[in-house]
Amino acid sequence: MKIKLDTRSAIPLSHQMGEQIRREVAAGQLRPGDRLPSVRELALELLVNPNTVARVYRDLELEGLLETRRGQGTFIGPAAAALAEKERLRLLRQALVRLVEDAQLFGLGREELLEMVQQVARERAWPPREEA
Amino acid sequence: MKIKLDTRSAIPLSHQMGEQIRREVAAGQLRPGDRLPSVRELALELLVNPNTVARVYRDLELEGLLETRRGQGTFIGPAAAALAEKERLRLLRQALVRLVEDAQLFGLGREELLEMVQQVARERAWPPREEA
C-alpha cells in the first residue's frame, strides 16, 4: 500500500489517507482479506501521529470498508469488493465530468480535447487496449 | 460570478471560494476591470461571514489577481489576463492526468476511455468544434 501525503495541502491528512485507501480498494490493489499496515507502522512510515492513522482506520471501518480483528490487525472487509465497483465508477465519472467542464469552460473543441487525451496516453505509455 | 460552497467539505470555505474565482478568471468569464460583488453582498449571497470573504479578496489581491480601488470596490487586476493562460493550461493538464491515471488504475483500455469522453461530451451537448 502506497500513500503519499501533502502536508502543505489544506485537505486534512486523515482525509488524504482515507481517500487514497479507498482508491486502492477501488482499483483492486487492496482486496478483501488483505491486511493493512498496523497503525503504528503506517504512522511511522508517514511521519504522522498514530492517533491520526487510527482515526482513519476507524472511519473506514464505519463505512464498511475495513474490518478490525482484535489483537490481530486491520483488514480489508468482505463488503469492499462490492463497494469497489461503485466507487470505481464514481471516481472515473467525476474525473471525466471535471475534465469536460474545464475543456468547455476554456473554449476547447471536442476534438482538441480528444487529441490531448491521446497525447497524455502516449506519454504515459498506455496501450490502446489493456486488461489490468 | 457563480460560486458554490460545500459547507460539509474539509476544504476551508475560503479556499473553495478562492479556487472558483481563479477558475472563472482562467476561463475568461471574469476579465481585467470587471467589478466583483462587494464583500457584504457576496457574504450575504453565500451565507458566509463577511470576514471570510474579505480574507479571500485580500489573499487574491496579494497574488496579483485582484485590486481594490478605495471607495469603488474590488476589481479583476490587469495582470489577470497573463495569469489566465498559464492557469488554464495548469488546470486542464491536471484534470487530464488525473483522468488517465484513474483509467489506467482501473484497467480501462485507451479506447474505452475515449469512448467515455465522447459520451460525456454528447450528454453535455458539446459540439465537435466550438470557440467560447
Added chain:
Amino acid sequence: MKIKLDTRSAIPLSHQMGEQIRREVAAGQLRPGDRLPSVRELALELLVNPNTVARVYRDLELEGLLETRRGQGTFIGPAAAALAEKERLRLLRQALVRLVEDAQLFGLGREELLEMVQQVARERAWPPREEA
C-alpha cells in the same frame, strides 16, 4: 440535556454519551434545530476531555443525527425526527425482549411478570393512561 456517566463501567464514556443523546432524541426531549452544549461546555460539565465530546458529536453527525454549523455550534439535525421513531421502537422492543427472556429463563409465569410490571408502574407513579 442531562447526561450521566459511569466512569467505572466497561462501556467507553463516548459510547455512554452517544447512547444517551440518541435516547433523548428518540424521546423527543431534543428536537431538530435544538442547540447542544458546546464541546467545551459539556466537557467541563461531565469532567471529560473536550476531545472525547468532540468525537461523540462527530460520530453522531456521521450518523445523520447532528449537524454542525461552523463557528456556531452543534445542533440536532432535520433527519433526527425521522430517525427518532425508528429508534424509539428499537429501544422499547429491545427492553421488552430482554425482560421476557429473563422471565422465561428464571421460570416466571406470564401472569407473575405482568403483576411485577404493574407493581413497578405503581411505584413510579405511572398512571394507567398517559400522553406525554
Added chain:
Amino acid sequence: MKIKLDTRSAIPLSHQMGEQIRREVAAGQLRPGDRLPSVRELALELLVNPNTVARVYRDLELEGLLETRRGQGTFIGPAAAALAEKERLRLLRQALVRLVEDAQLFGLGREELLEMVQQVARERAWPPREEA
C-alpha cells in the same frame, strides 16, 4: 453452556462472557458441581484466545462462583446456589425498571405497555403459567 459474543461491541469480550455465565447460573441452567468446558475447548468454540477465557474463569473464581479442581477442570462452586437467587432478582428488577423507564420516556400508557408485554409473550410461545 451457550455463550454468544459480539466482537464488534465496545464491551470487552471477557465481560460479555462473565455476564453470560452469571446469567446461566442465576437461571439454574448451571448448578453447583456442574463442570464447565475447559479453557481450551471454550476458547476454540468461541474463536477467542485461551488467555481471555482463563482470565474470565479466574475472575469468577475470585467472586466465589466457580472453583477449579486441579487436574479435573473448572466447576460451578457450592456458593453459586445462594448467589443465584439474589442475582435473579437483581437482573429481573433491572430489566423491569429499564422497560418502564423507556415506556414512560416515550409517552406510552401503562395499558399499552402491558399489551406489548402480552404480545411478546405470545410471540415467544410463553404460556400464562409455567415453572421451568
Added chain:
DNA sequence: GTGGTCTAGACCACC
C-alpha cells in the same frame, strides 16, 4: 466564542 485537526503519550483489552 464555535468545531476540526493534529500531536504526544498514557492505559486497557486482546493475540
Added chain:
DNA sequence: GTGGTCTAGACCACG
C-alpha cells in the same frame, strides 16, 4: 505485538 479509549494541549478556520 494489535487496535481502542482517554487525556492534555496545540493550531486553524469560521462567526
